[in-house]
Amino acid sequence: MGAAYFYHLTDSPLETTLPMLIGKARDVGWRVLVRGSHPDLLKRLDDLLWTGRDDGFLPHGLAGGPHDADQPVLLGDVPSDGFSCVMSIGGADVDAGEVTNLERVCILFDGHDGAALQHARGQWKMLTDAGCAAQYWAQEDGRWAKKAEKTGVS
Template sequence: MGAAFFYHLTDSPLEATLPMLIGKARGAGWRVLVRGQDAALLKRLDDVLWQGPEDQFQPHGLAGGPHDADQPVLLGDGPIDGFGCVMSVGGAAVAADEVQTLERTCILFDGHDEVALETARGQWKALTEAGCTAQYWAQEGGRWTKKAEK
């Protein structure tokens, strides 16, 4: 059974944190779905992943192409079939049964956005009440610190 890891972004923006987490997930051998509902956000993240350092490049694609099933990292809003890890961005929903099926679920949210904070709190409550294991990570002085586990 997988776990949901909540990442409260305060020091680093999503554009810096997401590539780092994708690298860790790929290093664990997981295929990654970056799940978002805002096409503009997913396109921006696609651009960020293409522009990253060459030695940290992660092959990826935007959902809707002919090779979606072959992408090690796919940005879209689809189902979890074939993925080991889902990274929720922009408040995209993740169901408890998905968390329990996946190796890892990462929920990244902007700590400076009140709506994003409330959405993440609601996700934490719903997932933990459904019996999912969850960890809450926050940034302190540029480092990630585990603040809660349930």
């Protein structure tokens, strides 16, 4: 049974945090879906992942290509079948079944956007009420700190 990790972005933007989290997920061998429903944001992240890291690019693809099933990281608004980890960006929805069936669900949200905060709070409540384990991480003095945790119900 997996868990949902909520990342409250305040100091570091999505463009910094997402590649770091993808790198950590890939280091443990997970296939990652970056779920977002805004094509412009996904395209911007696609460009970033090809060129944005000091140690090279993160191999990935945009959903809808001929090799989606072969991508170690796929960006798009598609089902989570075949992935170990889903990273939700831009308010993309996840459900309790995904949290249960995946190794990890990461929900990244902009701490300076009131609507994004409200949406993340709603996701936290929905997932924890469904019995999913969840952790809330926030930035503190330039580092990530776990601020809350709910254990899942078996």
